[in-house]
Amino acid sequence: MSTVTRNAIANFIGKIWSTALGLAVIPLYIKLLGVESYGLVGVFGSLQAIMGLLDLGMQPTVNRELARLSALDPSAAARPMRELVRTFAVVFACVGLVSGLLVLAGSPLLATHWIRAERLPAGTVVRAVGIMGVILAMQWPSSIFLGGLMSLQQQVRANQILMLIGTLRSLGALFVIRFVSPTIEAFFLTQAMASAAQTALTGLALTRALPRTDERVGFRLQVLRDHWRFAAGMLGIAVLSVILTQADKLIVTGSLSLKQVGYYSIATAVANALYNLSAPIGAACYPRLIQLATLGDEEQLKDFYHRSCQTIAVIIIPVAAVISALSSHVLFAWTGSRDTATHAHLVLSMLIIGTCCNGLMNLPVSLQIAHGWTRLVVTINVCAIAVIVPLELYGARRFGAPGAAAGWLIVNASYVVSVVQLMHRRLLKGEQWRWYLSDVLLPGAGAVLVALAASFAPAPSTRLGALALVAAVYAVAASVAVASAPVSREMIRARLFRRLRPSSPL
Known part of the structure; x- marks a missing residue:
């Protein structure tokens, strides 16, 4: 391993x-x-x-x-x-x-x-x-x-x-x-x-x-x-990222009652759980991206990058699709409260889609940082802030919590469209279409269709029924994603080949 x-x-x-x-x-x-x-x-x-x-x-x-x-x-x-x-x-x-x-x-x-x-x-x-x-x-x-x-x-x-x-x-x-x-x-x-x-x-x-070292080590200015210099670039990314990721929550806290903030926090907790599925892969891959970038091995870097992106997509897209389409059932099955499901389901649907887009961008952003290139993310974030913050302010005051959540969805969807296109003009040139088609669309399209079809099913009357529906739909959506992604198909074929290959004679 x-x-x-x-x-x-x-x-x-x-x-x-x-x-x-x-x-x-x-x-x-x-x-x-x-x-x-x-x-x-x-x-x-x-x-x-x-x-x-x-x-x-x-x-x-x-x-x-x-x-x-x-x-x-x-x-x-x-x-x-x-x-x-x-x-x-x-x-x-x-x-x-x-x-x-x-x-x-x-x-x-x-x-x-x-x-x-x-x-x-x-x-x-x-x-x-x-x-x-x-x-x-x-x-x-x-x-x-x-x-x-x-x-x-x-x-x-x-x-x-x-x-x-x-x-x-x-x-x-x-x-x-x-x-x-x-x-x-x-x-x-x-x-x-x-x-x-x-x-x-x-x-x-x-x-x-x-x-270990025998030399004396201490604080060194x-x-x-x-x-x-690199820290300054990362600070720029951090400042802009905090504004973009926290603007909706800050606006909700300052504009709505603490009880409404509570409902928003409940939806955020579920959305953050999706991020916790993509973050482990990004954390495991980031040191390897840095090593490959340092060694200048572009072919190995390209293969590692795409396989990692596909893995993230296979894991998070089915989860996001099912939670977004069945958000009311998810909240009812989880909390047992119809009131919570009523107040938070629309917010959850938008937050989970935005978080899915954010998770898909984990490896592309890590690739840029591994090369010490921070300017693109900073520039894109500045442009996004100029649009999103006023939009979220208006949305929260006009439509309440769902209006603020819409801003999170919009900014992350725009990253998927813009950052990948611009990044691959400089790093791993020409690989953007492989990212869109093989890394995202193939694993995700079938799972999204399954979730959308399930949204028309009758609403369960009990928590157990809601849980059973969500679990069944996820099982189908995840299976479709695994069967559709090149990286998972390759792994399945390799395992089957090893099992079916005749043993060598003694």
């Missing part, structure tokens, strides 16, 4: 575990805390993304440089790798502290002027936002440690840690709000403790994974000077 395959499997297991566990406990959180309190969890996600801008492009810079150095002789790479991690870890710890203090100090202002609570007391919201600041400070350094483990292809270890911490986050919070204190403050305090544990464990794991 190749390193990439092993890492992809580890990433899948980790993501599936955390996603399944998260989706399982959300209905219980809502039952114990209420939809309005759960809306604060969605607020924290947006706040976390905004404060992530203080990363200043450093995390992807460290990830790329560690992956590049890992292709060199370990004895020569040991000192620069350890200096890189040590230097950026110090910076990350300081930035995490600053971000946490900013949120803590600004919690009264955020609670009264941005968040529109109807039933929750103002003091509860202020305390909850303040604890969010503590969580940010606790978990900030873990991002560089996790990224380092991923870049060194230590993704099995990284996912073991994430699964452990994810279990503590989900079940620990559930235990606390069920048996200790059924408050949103208790929920966030549990998350803060889990974040501290994550930072400690990932830091220790990365230290052990780096090549020159390391920051050497990498500021």
Whole structure:
């Protein structure tokens, strides 16, 4: 089994575990805390993304440089790798502290002027936002440690840690709000403790994974000077990406009631689960893309790129198609609430399609970053922001939450049309049509048709009936996608050939 395959499997297991566990406990959180309190969890996600801008492009810079150095002789790479991690870890710890203090100090202002609570007391919201600041400070350094483990292809270890911490986050919070204190403050305090544990464990794991050296290693300002250009480009991408991915949520939070934010957060949780299916493949493939780009092996890079893109399409398109077409049934089967399904199904349909388009762009964007080329994504994002933010503002005020969700769909669909065309004029020239036809259309068309046909089926009257319908339609759609994709057909043929091939005589 190749390193990439092993890492992809580890990433899948980790993501599936955390996603399944998260989706399982959300209905219980809502039952114990209420939809309005759960809306604060969605607020924290947006706040976390905004404060992530203080990363200043450093995390992807460290990830790329560690992956590049890992292709060199370990004895020569040991000192620069350890200096890189040590230097950026110090910076990350300081930035995490600053971000946490900013949120803590600004919690009264955020609670009264941005968040529109109807039933929750103002003091509860202020305390909850303040604890969010503590969580940010606790978990900030873990991002560089996790990224380092991923870049060194230590993704099995990284996912073991994430699964452990994810279990503590989900079940620990559930235990606390069920048996200790059924408050949103208790929920966030549990998350803060889990974040501290994550930072400690990932830091220790990365230290052990780096090549050993007898030379003294410490903070070096020159390391920051050497990498500021790439970091600046990644910062530009990060700023624009945060605006594009969080604009709808920020607008919903500032324009609608906290209860409506709660429904939007529920739909977002399902949509994010789809991202968690594509992200493991992207994370496993990114270091290999960097290595192939560094070695200049374009033929092997081309083959690896297309096979990876097809794999993502086979996995996420059937899921997105079924959830979009049967969104009301999915929400009812999951939460058991007709009210939630009524309020959130249209938002979910649009968010899941946009997230699917976003997932399909994972490898094309990774290919650009692997080559150190950030200008295209920055330019496209600037143009998108100029259109999408005003559109989402108008949509939210005119049509409510579905109007904001439409912006997410539009921006990601536009990426599929524009970025791939422009990218393949410079990288892997002329490969765009193979991407559209073989990597996306062949795996996806049949699955979409199956889901659309199923949307005309009578609505089930029970949760079990809704679950059975969704599961059956997905099984058919996924089978069609697997049978249609060149990469999966090739794998099936190879396995059948090995099984049917006669054994050599003794």
